[in-house]
Amino acid sequence: MRGLVKGGVDDVRAVSRGWRWGRRSLVPRSAEPHSLPKESPVFPTAWSRRRPAKAVREVVQQAGLRPLFRSQVSPHVEGLDMLGRVKPPVLFVANHASHLDTPLILLSLPNEWRRITTVAAAADYFFDTWWRAVGSALVFNTFPIERRGGSLASTPGDVLNEGWNLVVYPEGTRSVDGWVGSFRMGAAWLAVEHQVPIVPVAHRGTFAAMPRGQGWPSPGRKPVTVRFGPPLRPTEGESAREFAPRVRDAVASLLDEDRSTWWEARRRAAADAVPDPSGPDVAAWRRVWAQTESPRPVSGMPRRRAWRRR
Amino acid sequence: MSRPGFVLEVDDRTPPLVVHEGEGFRLEEFPLGTQVVYPPESLPAMSDVDEAIQHALLHPEGSDPLPSLLRSGMRLTIAFDDISIPLPPMRKPDIRQRIIEAVLTMAADAGVDDVELISANALHRRLTNAELKDIVGERVFRSFHPQGLLYNHDAEDRGNLLHVGMTDQDEDVEINRRAAESDLLIYVNVNLVAMDGGHKSVPIGLASYKSLRHHHNSKTMVRSHSFMDMEKSHLHHSAWRMGRMLADHLKIFTIETTLNNDVFPKPYDFLLKREWEWGVKDQASMLAVRRGLALAPDKLRHKMFHDLRAPYGVTGVHAGETEAVHAKTLANVHRQQMVEVQGQSDVLVLGVPYLGPYNVNSVMNPILATCMGLGYYFNSYRGQPVVRRGGAVILYHPVKPDFNQLHHPSYVDFYEEVLAESTDPAVIEAKHEEAYATDPWYVHLYRTSHAYHGVHPFYMWYWAAHAMDHVEEVVWVGGDRRAVGRMGFRAASTLADALEMVSGTVGSSPSITYLRNPPHLIADVH
Numbered sequence: 001m002r003g004l005v006k007g008g009v010d011d012v013r014a015v016s017r018g019w020r021w022g023r024r025s026l027v028p029r030s031a032e033p034h035s036l037p038k039e040s041p042v043f044p045t046a047w048s049r050r051r052p053a054k055a056v057r058e059v060v061q062q063a064g065l066r067p068l069f070r071s072q073v074s075p076h077v078e079g080l081d082m083l084g085r086v087k088p089p090v091l092f093v094a095n096h097a098s099h100l101d102t103p104l105i106l107l108s109l110p111n112e113w114r115r116i117t118t119v120a121a122a123a124d125y126f127f128d129t130w131w132r133a134v135g136s137a138l139v140f141n142t143f144p145i146e147r148r149g150g151s152l153a154s155t156p157g158d159v160l161n162e163g164w165n166l167v168v169y170p171e172g173t174r175s176v177d178g179w180v181g182s183f184r185m186g187a188a189w190l191a192v193e194h195q196v197p198i199v200p201v202a203h204r205g206t207f208a209a210m211p212r213g214q215g216w217p218s219p220g221r222k223p224v225t226v227r228f229g230p231p232l233r234p235t236e237g238e239s240a241r242e243f244a245p246r247v248r249d250a251v252a253s254l255l256d257e258d259r260s261t262w263w264e265a266r267r268r269a270a271a272d273a274v275p276d277p278s279g280p281d282v283a284a285w286r287r288v289w290a291q292t293e294s295p296r297p298v299s300g301m302p303r304r305r306a307w308r309r310r
Numbered sequence: 311m312s313r314p315g316f317v318l319e320v321d322d323r324t325p326p327l328v329v330h331e332g333e334g335f336r337l338e339e340f341p342l343g344t345q346v347v348y349p350p351e352s353l354p355a356m357s358d359v360d361e362a363i364q365h366a367l368l369h370p371e372g373s374d375p376l377p378s379l380l381r382s383g384m385r386l387t388i389a390f391d392d393i394s395i396p397l398p399p400m401r402k403p404d405i406r407q408r409i410i411e412a413v414l415t416m417a418a419d420a421g422v423d424d425v426e427l428i429s430a431n432a433l434h435r436r437l438t439n440a441e442l443k444d445i446v447g448e449r450v451f452r453s454f455h456p457q458g459l460l461y462n463h464d465a466e467d468r469g470n471l472l473h474v475g476m477t478d479q480d481e482d483v484e485i486n487r488r489a490a491e492s493d494l495l496i497y498v499n500v501n502l503v504a505m506d507g508g509h510k511s512v513p514i515g516l517a518s519y520k521s522l523r524h525h526h527n528s529k530t531m532v533r534s535h536s537f538m539d540m541e542k543s544h545l546h547h548s549a550w551r552m553g554r555m556l557a558d559h560l561k562i563f564t565i566e567t568t569l570n571n572d573v574f575p576k577p578y579d580f581l582l583k584r585e586w587e588w589g590v591k592d593q594a595s596m597l598a599v600r601r602g603l604a605l606a607p608d609k610l611r612h613k614m615f616h617d618l619r620a621p622y623g624v625t626g627v628h629a630g631e632t633e634a635v636h637a638k639t640l641a642n643v644h645r646q647q648m649v650e651v652q653g654q655s656d657v658l659v660l661g662v663p664y665l666g667p668y669n670v671n672s673v674m675n676p677i678l679a680t681c682m683g684l685g686y687y688f689n690s691y692r693g694q695p696v697v698r699r700g701g702a703v704i705l706y707h708p709v710k711p712d713f714n715q716l717h718h719p720s721y722v723d724f725y726e727e728v729l730a731e732s733t734d735p736a737v738i739e740a741k742h743e744e745a746y747a748t749d750p751w752y753v754h755l756y757r758t759s760h761a762y763h764g765v766h767p768f769y770m771w772y773w774a775a776h777a778m779d780h781v782e783e784v785v786w787v788g789g790d791r792r793a794v795g796r797m798g799f800r801a802a803s804t805l806a807d808a809l810e811m812v813s814g815t816v817g818s819s820p821s822i823t824y825l826r827n828p829p830h831l832i833a834d835v836h
Contacts (some may be wrong), residue, residue, distance in 0.1 A: 004601075004604055004605060007600075007601075007604055008597075008601050008604075011337070011597055011600050011601070012597065014326055014337055015326075015337075015593050015596070015597060018325030018326045018337070018339075018585075019325050019586075019588065019593055025586065026323040026586070027323065027586050027587075028318055028319070028320070028321050028323045028324040028586055029319075029321050029323065030317070030318050030319040030321065031316070031318050031584065031586060034313055034314075034316045035587070036313070
């Protein structure tokens with residue numbers, strides 16, 4: 001009998017380890033070309049934008065997420081004044097390098113904006129199991145978008161039409177080396193189709209604090225910065241194909257501004273010399289190496305101290 | 311849409327993999343870099359099998375339509391594959407039943423009175439009435455069996471055998487007299503693996519020992535590379551010579567069928583899936599089945615497995631002239647089972663499951679386990695063996711020295727007397743085969759009971775002759791040490807131990823290939 005129990009325990013242990021219980025399952029590398037694309041179940045998320053869920057989210061974000069986030073990283077926010085120039089709904093379009101990006105952007109927003117902002121999240125990643133779907137929809141107000149095509153309960157257009165702001169990462173996935181990838185046209189298309197402005201958002205330091213593959217931020221409260229730029233609107237007759245590069249340029253300019261100053265970035269933009277956000281064409285390790293460096297604390301920014309120095 | 315087979319390379323993301331071992335299976339963590347050959351996923355089944363049967367009979371390959379071959383006053387014999395295929399037995403209705411019913415309907419319409427049905431069991435055991443009924447169905451059984459018109463082939467009934475002649479290689483062609491003297495012989499086959507069917511059906515299924523010994527011998531088996539590849543199989547060359555001679559002598563209408571890879575029914579269907587794609591339900595099913603098997607007494611465990619009926623889907627039905635039909639059948643089998651493998655490895659790993667062709671409703675004794683592993687699974691290749699010459703084979707099976715006295719009486723003596731003296735197929739063939747083949751007691755049991763023929767264990771040993779000739783080491787993981795030792799092999803408790811044991815031959819970091827079957831696969835080794 002003892003042997004039977006031990007055999008059972010050993011089996012459960014082997015399965016929990018082999019099939020990574022509690023973590024995302026992995027496909028052996030050589031099997032990846034032979035794997036079927038994951039079919040994401042359709043998760044309705046309308047409930048997460050109703051009053052009870054909003055109330056719960058407010059408590060979770062303010063009492064749980066915000067202090068936790070601040071305990072792990074040291075955020076610095078600039079450009080919120082830009083929000084005074086637009087009215088909801090807007091599209092927040094940002095570069096994407098880490099799972100920290102979403103809480104960084106959401107928690108940087110003024111409360112009245114944050115409460116009406118949703119996040120477009122990959123259906124095949126955040127909505128592949130019910131508990132992950134419920135968790136992310138409740139805490140971050142995410143709703144699923146299909147990266148590979150498929151059926152959805154709500155479309156981004158529906159959400160915008162309901163008056164919600166939308167955070168979109170046009171790269172479609174987190175950067176593998178911290179540099180900015182190519183932008184897909186979904187965000188620009190939404191802006192053109194629904195005639196909503198795009199607020200470009202650029203952040204730095206999230207890759208250094210918690211890159212792809214890491215489940216928790218690195219110790220040491222690494223600095224992260226986020227900068228909101230002036231809203232962009234598609235001009236009369238401008239197509240999504242024409243608008244999308246303008247959005248990427250705006251994000252690139254914001255990143256440049258974050259590294260230097262607004263004036264220097266402006267001058268470089270005027271001279272068409274904005275540094276390419278996709279980074280230099282050098283060895284992969286050098287690209288990663290450059291991005292593992294956290295942004296320097298902005299000069300003049302007062303460091304918070306527990307005890308005032310004499 | 312079913313995915314083709316492929317070769318997995320075990321890496322740090324690979325979960326433990328299923329390895330069959332008799333009436334159970336284990337989860338094995340293979341060394342990094344191990345190649346695992348996965349069979350293609352199950353092909354879509356035909357949506358209307360009866361329609362496909364009608365089409366095959368009315369539009370045969372290289373033959374006139376079946377109705378035009380049937381006439382009043384003729385002698386019609388229908389022979390069919392016995393219980394040794396498919397494995398596991400398929401869910402009712404058996405495809406043979408559906409075909410035989412369609413053929414008999416046409417025969418009745420044509421006014422054919424003289425019809426007999428023969429189970430082509432060669433030197434296999436006689437099927438019980440229930441087993442015959444399972445294959446042909448209740449309607450056919452009730453119409454023919456009580457009159458003695460549905461029966462097992464008897465390879466020792468001298469009065470009912472006909473020596474048709476000799477091939478150009480001096481091989482006796484002797485088959486069932488009723489079949490040989492019929493105006494039309496219809497053979498209904500289930501082509502489970504590539505070695506089945508074609509001219510292997512009539513000249514072997516309905517033959518006598520006198521005829522079978524020309525190709526069922528150690529020399530032919532060692533030279534068949536492999537017997538799953540008829541182009542390079544001396545066994546098949548011999549059968550083809552006999553079949554062509556028979557085709558000149560009598561009219562044979564062959565009907566061949568192919569099945570997909572749906573081997574395991576629910577809740578065992580997780581065994582068909584690729585492990586990293588197991589969902590929560592599959593993992594829970596696996597854990598439950600493992601615990602159930604661990605708790606179950608031997609008899610219940612045996613019943614759990616042997617009561618399985620495979621939900622096979624039919625992928626092809628072809629009828630007509632034997633060789634034309636078989637070409638189409640083989641294409642279907644290859645489509646379902648062929649996987650490309652690049653290069654040979656030092657070590658081949660095989661999990662031997664609970665069932666082989668000769669232990670349906672019975673026990674897999676050590677000789678049958680060897681036949682299954684070193685015979686059928688080792689030979690599941692085309693081109694060249696999966697393992698290099700001088701390499702090692704590691705098999706998983708308990709190899710308990712348990713024998714079914716009803717079905718395998720000569721196996722007991724073969725194990726106790728012959729293998730105790732020598733395990734060399736050529737030596738035991740020369741010294742003992744004749745005596746076992748002609749022993750009156752074994753002949754009596756074969757003819758009147760449900761025993762395999764006295765010579766049958768020798769044939770099982772010959773199936774493994776090519777593997778024994780090709781590799782240097784054979785180790786059974788989890789095998790009974792005494793039984794394994796009796797057969798001239800070695801036993802290990804774990805894969806790590808087995809690899810350690812063969813390291814003297816293949817080195818301490820050998821290349822390893824694991825064939826992940828069942829379901830069946832053929833490794834096309836380049």
